[in-house]
Each structure stands twice: as C-alpha cells, then as structure tokens.
Amino acid sequence: MQKRIPVSPDSTRCSTCMLSEICLPLGMARNDISRLDELIKERIRLPKGTALFHRGDKTEAVYGIRSGSIKTQLEDASGQVQITGFLLPGEILGMDGLVDNTHVSHAIALEDSEVCVIRLDEMDRLAMQLPVLQQQLRRLMSKEINRSHLLVMSLGALRSEQRLAAFLLNLSHRLSALGYSPYEFVLRMSREEIGNYLGLTLETVSRLFSRFAREGVIKIHQREVHILDMQALRTLAGSDCA
Amino acid sequence: MQKRIPVSPDSTRCSTCMLSEICLPLGMARNDISRLDELIKERIRLPKGTALFHRGDKTEAVYGIRSGSIKTQLEDASGQVQITGFLLPGEILGMDGLVDNTHVSHAIALEDSEVCVIRLDEMDRLAMQLPVLQQQLRRLMSKEINRSHLLVMSLGALRSEQRLAAFLLNLSHRLSALGYSPYEFVLRMSREEIGNYLGLTLETVSRLFSRFAREGVIKIHQREVHILDMQALRTLAGSDCA
DNA sequence: CGATCAATTGAGCCGTCTCAATTTGGGTGG
DNA sequence: CCACCCAAATTGAGACGGCTCAATTGATCG
Known part of the structure; x- marks a missing residue:
C-alpha cells in the first residue's frame, strides 16, 4: 500500500526541488538548504484513496507533499468525520500529531501523490547543528495554526x-x-x-x-x-x- | 496599561509554580524545569478588558497564563470578529504569531489576569542547551493545532x-x-x-x-x-x- | 437611585438541510 | 466498441433550525 522509496543520489533533493519556495526550505539560506538533503532520506508514494497515516498511528515523521493532494480529517467516536484541510504540493502535514507522538487525524490521498518523509529524530539531530531548522518548523506549525483559525473564521462567521x-x-x-x-x-x-x-x-x-x-x-x-x-x-x- | 513585573528572587517560579502540571513544564524532568527559571524573567498584569497584544504587533514572546482568562480573536478587513479561543491558567498563547513574527490575532483579558512572558530569543538560547525545551514547544504548538481542529469539528459538524x-x-x-x-x-x-x-x-x-x-x-x-x-x-x- | 449594559423571551422569516427524483459521466465486461 | 452499471452531481419541494428584530426584565456601577 505504502511504497517507500529511498532518495537516490540522482533524484531530486531539497536543494534542487522546485518547491523550495513554498516548502520546508522557504526563506532559508542556500547552504542551509543543502543540509536539508541529509534530512529527507525517503519518500512515500500514495495511490489515490490510500492513507498516509491513520488516527492512532505513531508519529515518527511529518511529511511534505511533493506531488498530488491529500485531505486530513478528524473522526469522532461516533464515526462523524470533519475534514480539516486539503493540502497541496509544498505543504506540510502531520504536525497535529506531536502532542503524544500519536496521530489524531487521518491523511488520505485525493489522487496519486508522493510525499517527502521528514523524520523527527533526524530533525532533532540536524536541528542541533542548524538552529534555523527549529525556527523553520516553528514557522510551519504557526502557519498551520493560522490556517486552522481561518477555517474557524470561515465556519463561524461566513x-x-x-x-x-x-x-x-x-x-x-x-x-x-x-x-x-x-x-x-x-x-x-x-x-x-x-x-x-x-x-x-x-x-x-x-x-x-x-x-x-x-x-x-x-x-x-x-x-x-x-x-x-x-x-x-x-x-x-x-x-x-x- | 500593560504593567510589566520583573520576576524577583522570592516570587513564584516555574520550579515552584502550581501550574507546572499543565503549563510549559508539563512532563519535564525536575532539574530541567529549574532551568526554565532562567527563561521567565517577567510577567505582565492585565486589567480586565485590556489587550496583551493586537494584530500587527511584533511577536517577541509567547505567554503562559498564570491567573485569569484571556480570549483570542481574529478580525478581518471588514471588522468581522471571530473568537478562536478562551484560555485559562497554564495555557499558552501567542503561538499563531510565529510565521512572520507578527501577531495575527488579538488577545484580550476577560478578567484581571497575569501572564508569564516567554521571550523567543531567550527560548532559542536556552533550547541550545536544553533540547527537551524545543520538543516541549513543539508539543504545545501541536496541542494548539488540535484545539483549533476540534473547534473546526464543532463548528462544521455539530x-x-x-x-x-x-x-x-x-x-x-x-x-x-x-x-x-x-x-x-x-x-x-x-x-x-x-x-x-x-x-x-x-x-x-x-x-x-x-x-x-x-x-x-x-x-x-x-x-x-x-x-x-x-x-x-x-x-x-x-x-x-x- | 437612575443609567446602562447583559440577558431573556417571543414572533416571524430566511437559509440551509432533508428527502427524493433525475441526469451525467466514467469505468468495466461482454 | 457498445451497453450497462454505479458513483457523482444536479435539481426540486418541503420542513425546520437558527437568525433577525423587538420588547422586557434583571444586573451592575457610578
């Protein structure tokens, strides 16, 4: 179901990715970005309709969308579903699962998609040498909070x-x-x-x-x-x- | 309007605060918590109805509520308001302002309140020596994302x-x-x-x-x-x- | 003790939902 | 390649929940 693909030397990396203007590297210095190449060691290919993660799965990584699109949704005890986002290439998902390192939402591909795996342990390791990376994650999470707040505004006020x-x-x-x-x-x-x-x-x-x-x-x-x-x-x- | 109070040697600190089971120190080791005492150098007292920050203010800190309660709200161009949260003691606010280091929401005290100031520069400095602190902030931000998603669920599905x-x-x-x-x-x-x-x-x-x-x-x-x-x-x- | 603001309650309307029928399109197997 | 089938989308009619407008009561605070 989930096809994990190692990032080979000749495949695209953060430093050469077209999405660097939007994704994790946004605003980072050129040689800091090249350090990110150490971070992304694999990708996952998701056929349409398959899940990247389910609620309850251990959170070992967050994911950057490389191609395709993915929806995230909550599901309560009674099976009631609420979609919380439709994510496009360059956007990061999985950041709602960092409270107890367990995902609380489901992520499902709306079409054949591919994501870059940003492992948290690698992230922590690299962030020691590259403090800007922590700030980057902080920005991305803040962005996610804002995205969600805007949805609240839409639902509550429009x-x-x-x-x-x-x-x-x-x-x-x-x-x-x-x-x-x-x-x-x-x-x-x-x-x-x-x-x-x-x-x-x-x-x-x-x-x-x-x-x-x-x-x-x-x-x-x-x-x-x-x-x-x-x-x-x-x-x-x-x-x-x- | 905003009364800034330095944390004096004899006042309560993170290591002695009753809220440590809920707030920033949650789950941290005892001697890591005592390091947090270096982080919180001042508090702000907010009379009822006054703002801790407004949209557009530079984000220099996030805040932990020590007493009282605070609402956060968005306001769009046409003046339409949407309250995004009612925060209680031990909860952290201001984390939506870390994208461009500018607050996007307003925070207003619902009653006389007091908050601990967690300066971002101090945070970054301390996090170098105390990696667990970064993970702590990450958890708190993830929690905020979840809180917001639950509100979305409430607004969208109930x-x-x-x-x-x-x-x-x-x-x-x-x-x-x-x-x-x-x-x-x-x-x-x-x-x-x-x-x-x-x-x-x-x-x-x-x-x-x-x-x-x-x-x-x-x-x-x-x-x-x-x-x-x-x-x-x-x-x-x-x-x-x- | 009056002034002001918050909360309650009612009547009527409008927007969105529910239920249902139909059309359209895409995919599959004969 | 066409016919069929199923899922997705469209459209309509009617019901109902929550909103608007309005009047009244109840707190709170100079």
Whole structure:
C-alpha cells in the first residue's frame, strides 16, 4: 500500500526541488538548504484513496507533499468525520500529531501523490547543528495554526456563499503559487468533501456552484473550474457591504 | 496599561509554580524545569478588558497564563470578529504569531489576569542547551493545532445544542484540571462572546441555556453555571444515536 | 437611585438541510 | 466498441433550525 522509496543520489533533493519556495526550505539560506538533503532520506508514494497515516498511528515523521493532494480529517467516536484541510504540493502535514507522538487525524490521498518523509529524530539531530531548522518548523506549525483559525473564521462567521467563494479563492491562490493558472483548475475532491470541509451539505455546494455559474462568476463542469470574474468572486467572499 | 513585573528572587517560579502540571513544564524532568527559571524573567498584569497584544504587533514572546482568562480573536478587513479561543491558567498563547513574527490575532483579558512572558530569543538560547525545551514547544504548538481542529469539528459538524454542551464540558474539564469543581463555575465571557466562538447568535446561546436548565441538565443564573447531570450533558454533546 | 449594559423571551422569516427524483459521466465486461 | 452499471452531481419541494428584530426584565456601577 505504502511504497517507500529511498532518495537516490540522482533524484531530486531539497536543494534542487522546485518547491523550495513554498516548502520546508522557504526563506532559508542556500547552504542551509543543502543540509536539508541529509534530512529527507525517503519518500512515500500514495495511490489515490490510500492513507498516509491513520488516527492512532505513531508519529515518527511529518511529511511534505511533493506531488498530488491529500485531505486530513478528524473522526469522532461516533464515526462523524470533519475534514480539516486539503493540502497541496509544498505543504506540510502531520504536525497535529506531536502532542503524544500519536496521530489524531487521518491523511488520505485525493489522487496519486508522493510525499517527502521528514523524520523527527533526524530533525532533532540536524536541528542541533542548524538552529534555523527549529525556527523553520516553528514557522510551519504557526502557519498551520493560522490556517486552522481561518477555517474557524470561515465556519463561524461566513454565510454559505461566502465560504464557498473564499474556498475557491484560496485554492486559486495556492495553485497560482505553484505555477498553475489561478483561473482554471480541477477540483480533486467531491462535492461531499467540499461540503464537509465547509460545514455545508453536498447539495448546498452543488447549488451554489450552479448559482455562481448562472451569475457568470465561474464556469464549472464536473470538477473543472474556470473563474471568469475574480473580482466578483472576491465580492462574494468578502462582506457584502465592504 | 500593560504593567510589566520583573520576576524577583522570592516570587513564584516555574520550579515552584502550581501550574507546572499543565503549563510549559508539563512532563519535564525536575532539574530541567529549574532551568526554565532562567527563561521567565517577567510577567505582565492585565486589567480586565485590556489587550496583551493586537494584530500587527511584533511577536517577541509567547505567554503562559498564570491567573485569569484571556480570549483570542481574529478580525478581518471588514471588522468581522471571530473568537478562536478562551484560555485559562497554564495555557499558552501567542503561538499563531510565529510565521512572520507578527501577531495575527488579538488577545484580550476577560478578567484581571497575569501572564508569564516567554521571550523567543531567550527560548532559542536556552533550547541550545536544553533540547527537551524545543520538543516541549513543539508539543504545545501541536496541542494548539488540535484545539483549533476540534473547534473546526464543532463548528462544521455539530448542531447548536451539541456545540454548547460540548463547550460546557470542555470548560468543566479544564477547570477541573486546575483543581476547581467540574460542576460549578463562573463563565468569564458574555453570551455574545460564547455565541461568536460557537458560530451562533447570543439569543440562541441564551435560549439553549434556558432549555438545558428547563430539562434539569444544568442550573444557570447569569454567568454562574451548575452542572446537575453530567451524563445528560455528554449525551447532548455527543451524537444522539450513539 | 437612575443609567446602562447583559440577558431573556417571543414572533416571524430566511437559509440551509432533508428527502427524493433525475441526469451525467466514467469505468468495466461482454 | 457498445451497453450497462454505479458513483457523482444536479435539481426540486418541503420542513425546520437558527437568525433577525423587538420588547422586557434583571444586573451592575457610578
């Protein structure tokens, strides 16, 4: 299920990775980044639908997404699920499992994906010589806290159309940072998953997409999205009166 | 407004603090904890209603609450507010401001409060000699991520009565860990603040409190809460069918 | 002791959910 | 290659939960 791949001398490393502008190396000095090559010793290939980790698994590493996309979700005693994030290349996951070194969420690939394994023991070892690495992890964790707080804001303070518009803008923005078009992209998740993430039903999501399309803000066919009027989408996302 | 108080030789320190079972020292060895005394050099006294920090302030420290209680809230461009947490003694705040070393949220005292200042530069310095401290911060940040994810779950997946019941249980649990009664406590925040936090209106919160009281689950008078039937409250919080 | 703010309670409305029927698309095996 | 099947998405009708607006009561604090 999980195919672990050693990083061979000729494969891409942090120092040569295109994602270094987004991922762990962000903002680090060139020769500090080359030290990261010691850190990432393997990758894991995840076919669509498979789990990187489940709740209860021992946390031995955090993971940087190299390609594909992954959802993280909580599951309570009664089986109720809440998706807490859709992660894209360059983003780090697994940082919610560092309290007792046990994962509390599930991470599942939305499409065939590959992640870089950042082992915690290696991390601690290397951080002794490279203090900037600790600060880097601290930044990434802080970012994750902020991401989650923004989702709280979305769920707690926005109406449904604002949530969905903000969701599209957020995706557009992150994909654009990866070098893709901010105007055209493919949703890797179902209506049901979007609804779960945004605290809405799948029907509401579908209706809103249809409405946005009817109003000429987007064009949507199945999972292919075209943003036709970015400004209108921003207006939908922001408060009406602003 | 902010009264900074140097920690004098005779005042309480981490090594003698009652909160060491909850706060930064949690799980650390006795003589590692005594090293923390070097870390906390001052405290800040916050009268009710005053801010510990605002969005945009430079993040020079994180803070451990010594007494009182503090709310943290986001505020978007249009002035829309979302409360992201109500923090109690022994809990750490400010960890969302470590991305660009600038706070993104506001922290406001719900009552007269006092916090211990954990300066980041001191932290980094000490962590060189005391690697366990880095892991400690990592755990605390992971805990904050989890806290936020649980709020997401509450907002995204629970109905209003479940949210409010879960809120009361959570408070009860945390107060109990501080040595207070899990059955009787005083809410430090208004109905409006509870509503904002839980994604409800203040009227809905008030009505639900009244209903819980009518059903004999709690007794509530203004901000004084008595939990009469803890199990019933758990049932209200959990899924009905479970 | 009045002024002010917080909390309660009610009535009516609106948005989102639920339940259900239909359409569309993708994948699979004959 | 086509027909079939199943999952995903769309769309509609009706119900209900939580919101809005409004009035009243109850605390708190000069």
